[in-house]
Amino acid sequence: MRVQVMRSRRERGAVALTAGLLMIPVLVIAAFGVDFGNAYTQGQAFAAGADSGALAITQRAQSMMTQSPSTYPNCAAVVNADPGFTNAKALALSAVNANAPFSRQLPASAVNATMTCQGASLVADVTVQANVGTSIGGMVGVSSIAANRAAQAVIDLGGRSKCGLCIIGPGSHDLQNGSVTVNQAGVSVNGTVVANPQGEITIVTTGTDVISFQGSTPNKGTYVPTPLENQPPIADPLAGLLLPPASVSTLAVKTNPCTDGPGIYLNSIDASDPCIMSTGLYVFAGQFDLKNRTVRANGVTMYFTCKTTTSPITIRPCSSGGEDGGNMQQAGNGDFIFSAPTTGDTAGLALVADRNNTATSSYRGSATGQSTGTIYLKSGTLDFRGTAGTTSLDSLVITGNMTFSGQAPVIITYTESKNVPIPATNNRLTR
Incomplete structure (x- = not known):
């Protein structure tokens, strides 16, 4: 119940x-x-x-x-x-x-x-x-x-770049019997280095400057200080630099850089003697051959690029896969003195090429030269041949490749204030 x-x-x-x-x-x-x-x-x-x-x-x-x-x-x-x-x-x-x-x-x-x-x-x-x-x-x-x-x-x-000589291409770089001396900066080489017994790379300053090889040290040649081997490849220090220079758009087509002043030069040109270049920006789509002339270019930037192959002929960017464009040749027993501008959008730039320009710029014979300002040939080659006289560069040198044939001596002194500053990179939050 x-x-x-x-x-x-x-x-x-x-x-x-x-x-x-x-x-x-x-x-x-x-x-x-x-x-x-x-x-x-x-x-x-x-x-x-x-x-x-x-x-x-x-x-x-x-x-x-x-x-x-x-x-x-x-x-x-x-x-x-x-x-x-x-x-x-x-x-x-x-x-x-x-x-x-x-x-x-x-x-x-x-x-x-x-x-x-x-x-x-x-x-x-x-x-x-x-x-x-x-x-x-x-x-x-x-x-x-x-x-x-x-x-x-x-x-x-x-x-400031850590390397005064930065060889950033991935291939083989042939020092042969060439001599490279670098003051006030290090040397970084991507790819591999080959050399003959008399080849040498020397850093004469003390402190933290080093020779850094992505590969191993060649078993021939002299290297001071002892290189760091098997290092990570160095990135392009000037990857953030605006190219072509903005002032290219203001230039007119001209025919003789030794007399006509800043401008666009579409065809290959032999320098006159003497060749006195006025201050400013010169754009070359062909070869500028200094031959054995006396060349003076103070406050000058030379920019090497490519050009169209059909009419109307105009300058254009080099192909993304790489293309031979404008370049400079020095031969014989001539001499040259270059210096970069100190103001404007090319301040600190002496010789610079389109990033896809694979052309070779050469110094041959017994010529001597001096250059102040950055040399930037990302995909190009700097070639020193023969028994060339001493080439003295107060420059940050960035090139895809550097080659030697003979015993050409190159002295590089990297003074930051005389070269283009390394652009800012890697902006990130850390907290």
């Missing part, structure tokens, strides 16, 4: 009261959950703003060095140009407020930014101090929750 038990009204009231009391902490916890969730969401928005601000600062540094390399040659120059980090803080504040939630705008005092140099790298730190109000926390004395965030960006500003 089932006995029905009737709960009293008092018992039912007690259960309801207990349930109500239990709901209070649940609701409080839920409210705090909403508060913390809101603070987290706003904090993430401030974090995105801090990231954007840090990257904006490093990108600005990159633009400064790219657009005005002579004014901002290194990290220290960029940092010193912003005393108190006024511009950096303004960039950071703008980025933070652009990402702020609910159209919230933080005051300048809530966002801080600093810049420091670590070697050739610029480090930008951005901090955000912001509080998010609570909806129920005030009932227990918590009126706001901190949503502070921080970000750090780093960019490698370059400025």
